[in-house]
Amino acid sequence: xxxxxxxxxxxxxxxxxxxxxxxxxxxxxxxxxxxxxxxxxxxxxxxxxxxxxxxxxxxxxxxxxxxxxxxxxxxxxxxxxxxxxxxxxxxxxxxxxxxxxxxxxxxxxxxxxxxxxxxxxxxxxxxxxxxxxxxxxxxxxxxx
Numbered sequence: 001x002x003x004x005x006x007x008x009x010x011x012x013x014x015x016x017x018x019x020x021x022x023x024x025x026x027x028x029x030x031x032x033x034x035x036x037x038x039x040x041x042x043x044x045x046x047x048x049x050x051x052x053x054x055x056x057x058x059x060x061x062x063x064x065x066x067x068x069x070x071x072x073x074x075x076x077x078x079x080x081x082x083x084x085x086x087x088x089x090x091x092x093x094x095x096x097x098x099x100x101x102x103x104x105x106x107x108x109x110x111x112x113x114x115x116x117x118x119x120x121x122x123x124x125x126x127x128x129x130x131x132x133x134x135x136x137x138x139x140x141x142x143x144x
Contacts, residue, residue, distance in 0.1 A: 002116040003030040004108040005075070007042040007100070009119035010035065013071060014043070014064040015050055019121050022138060026119055033075045034116060036107040042100065043068060078107040095128035105129055 003026050012023040027033065047068065051061040078084070084106050091109070092102035105128050108118050118129045118136045126136045 001026075001030050002032050002034070002111070002114045003027070004034045004104075004111065004116040004118045005039070006035070006104045006118070006120040006122060006125055007039045007046065008121040008125075010039055010043045010068070010071070011046045012121070014047060014068050015056065019138070023119060026117070026137065027071075032114070034078055034107070034111055034114075035075050036078050036104055037080050038100065038103055040072065078110055080107075084110060091128070091132075095131060097124050097128045101125040101128065105132060108134055 005023070005026075009019075009023050009026075011017075012020045013027060044065070047056070047061065047064050050056045050064075051058075056064060080088075080103060084103070087109065088099070088102040088106035091097065091106045092099060095102070095105065097105065101122060101124055104120070104125055108116055108129060109132060112134065116134065118126075118134050120126050120129065120136065121138070126138075129136045
């Protein structure tokens with residue numbers, strides 16, 4: 001299985017929260033893992049925010065950063081090239097998503113031939129990825 005992880009999924013590997021066991025399972029089962037280059041600063045910012053909130057102590061923060069670096073080195077990174085940025089601009093317009101979400105979706109679409117499972121807990125990104133024809137986890141609930 002090929003897995004594309006957005007920032008929300010990456011953070012769940014580092015900080016125990018709802019969905020963490022699911023992402024850990026995906027990580028363990030994946031043959032290859034992808035993410036966008038821009039997930040690096042976003043994940044580091046998310047960790048710093050958790051630390052500042054007091055939910056992660058100093059030693060836990062350092063451990064989470066170390067774990068992030070280890071996991072980052074194991075992933076295939078999709079670079080944000082001029083071409084990918086242009087696609088992300090189109091994705092933002094076509095799927096009504098924010099810039100970072102558009103970049104994640106454009107990155108996942110760049111590897112669409114590998115038929116990735118897109119791991120995201122961002123509902124806007126999940127909906128857009130689903131509409132773009134990608135498999136999303138956790139699976140979206142059908143609209144009533």
